[in-house]
Amino acid sequence: MSFFQLLMKRKELIPLVLFTTVAATGALSFALYSLRKTDVIIDRKRNPEPWETVDPTAPRKLITINQEWKPIEELQEVRKATR
Template identity: 75%
Template sequence: INFFQLLMKKKELIPLVLFMATAAGGASSFDVYSLQKSDVILDRKRNPEPWETMDPSVPSKLITINQEWKPIEELRKVRRATK
């Protein structure tokens, strides 16, 4: 009640409160959206190496210019040796 009484006394604060509430709502909704994307991995117990399940044909950046994916032979040898 005290906050609303302050807003009624000082009406010039109402646009500031509205802008701040809109910014906070937009930031929190973007956080929720980002956590639902497949690029963000929060569970490291079920998938300890998430980069192995990524599809190389799907860009994982906002802008991808001339992306070319080639398998690295040394990395394949290391994977075969560690499995």
């Protein structure tokens, strides 16, 4: 008996399979979306300091509301001194 024959025999399982499939697809999609972001470190050997390449003007969150980035002067001075 195949999977589809079982679903046709027990029609009450169709919503359960549908919701489980949608949830798994959504979780996989969000995981792949999160891996593409620049603040996620996958390979530390090729890029040991990935935080240096992060664009401060690009939003880091899925939804950003009223966010403005302003550089902190003391941190900029420290960064210039350590280079």
